[in-house]
Amino acid sequence: MLAELQGKGLLIHHWDTDGICSVRLLLEHLSDKNVVNKTPELGNYFLTKNELNEYSDYDFVIVADMSLPKDNILKLAKNAKVLIFDHHLGQEIKEVFHQNPIIKGENPDEYPSTSWIINCFLDNDVNLFALLGVVGDHEQKIKNNQLTYTTITNFCNENNLTFNDMLKMVYLLDSSYKIGDKKAVEKAPRLLLNYTSANEILENTQWNENFTKLNEEITKQLEQASDEINGTILKKINTSYNIISTITRKVAWESGKNTLVINTGFFEDMDQIYVRSNKNAEPMIKRGKDLGFKCGGKKEVLGAIVPKEKTDSFVEEIMEFLTKK
Numbered sequence: 001m002l003a004e005l006q007g008k009g010l011l012i013h014h015w016d017t018d019g020i021c022s023v024r025l026l027l028e029h030l031s032d033k034n035v036v037n038k039t040p041e042l043g044n045y046f047l048t049k050n051e052l053n054e055y056s057d058y059d060f061v062i063v064a065d066m067s068l069p070k071d072n073i074l075k076l077a078k079n080a081k082v083l084i085f086d087h088h089l090g091q092e093i094k095e096v097f098h099q100n101p102i103i104k105g106e107n108p109d110e111y112p113s114t115s116w117i118i119n120c121f122l123d124n125d126v127n128l129f130a131l132l133g134v135v136g137d138h139e140q141k142i143k144n145n146q147l148t149y150t151t152i153t154n155f156c157n158e159n160n161l162t163f164n165d166m167l168k169m170v171y172l173l174d175s176s177y178k179i180g181d182k183k184a185v186e187k188a189p190r191l192l193l194n195y196t197s198a199n200e201i202l203e204n205t206q207w208n209e210n211f212t213k214l215n216e217e218i219t220k221q222l223e224q225a226s227d228e229i230n231g232t233i234l235k236k237i238n239t240s241y242n243i244i245s246t247i248t249r250k251v252a253w254e255s256g257k258n259t260l261v262i263n264t265g266f267f268e269d270m271d272q273i274y275v276r277s278n279k280n281a282e283p284m285i286k287r288g289k290d291l292g293f294k295c296g297g298k299k300e301v302l303g304a305i306v307p308k309e310k311t312d313s314f315v316e317e318i319m320e321f322l323t324k325k
C-alpha cells in the first residue's frame, strides 16, 4: 500500500516518542519518496487554518499517532491521498485509509502504541523504535501487559539494554516537545534514521540538557500542594513547559487515585486539563467534544484544551464524574 504512493508526501505526527518513532519507521520504508514530516503546533490536537492551507499541495498525507478532527482529515483528503495510523479513541473515518485497531474494538494490550501498529503493518521484526513508542506511551505500566512486556524484556536482553535505558531514551525523545522546541521534534525522526545504536540516543547532548531543565521544573511543580476530593486528586499548576501529562502520570501512578491536573500557564487564553482515571473516561471525552472543546484521549486518559472562562465548570463536571460511585 505504501509502495503505491506517488508524488510529494507529508507525514503529520504526534510530538511524543510514539509519534517520533512511528515516523522513523515510516521514513525508513518511504526512503525512495519525497516526504517531509511536521508536528502540529505543540499542544494542539488539531491543525490550524494556516497549517491546513500550507498542507494542501501534497499528493499524500500520512497521519501518525494523532486523532485529528474529522473535518481536518477531510480537508486534507480533498487534494491528497490520506492514511491514518493511530490507536487513540475516536470515530472511524471511512473516507480515508484508517488503520486504528482500537476503534475497531481490538484489544488495546495487543496494540499498545502507534509505533507497534505501524511496525506490524510494515511486517518488520521487533526493533528499538517499535518498542520505544510502546514504552513512551505506558512507561512502567507496560509491566502489567504480560505479552508486550515479555517482548520488551527479550529485546533488552538481546541488546544489552535495561528497561531503565528504554525509559531514559523515552524521556530524552520527549524532552523536545516538553521544552517547547517544535523544530527539534520534527528533526528527531531523521536523526533516529541515522543513529545506529541506542547509545547515540542516550548521549544526545541537546536532549540531555533539556532533560535536566525539565526535571527541575517537574520537581518544582510536584512539590506544590494539591487538593483531594472524595479520593480524586485535583492539582493546579502554572508552567510554560508542556509537562501536564508527565505531572498527571506521576501523581496518578504514585497515589493510585483518579487525578485531574489543570495547567494555566501553557496557552495565553486557554487552559490545559489532563485526567488519569481509574474508570473509563470515554463519557467525559465525549462530553468535552460536545461542549466544543478540543478534547481527546484513551480509556484511562482525557486531555482537553478549554477557554479559561470555561475551565471551572468543565472541571466541576469531570470531578463529579470521577467521584461518583
Ligand SMILES: [Mn+2]
Binding pocket: 018, 019, 065, 087, 113, 114, 137
Ligand atoms: Mn501513542
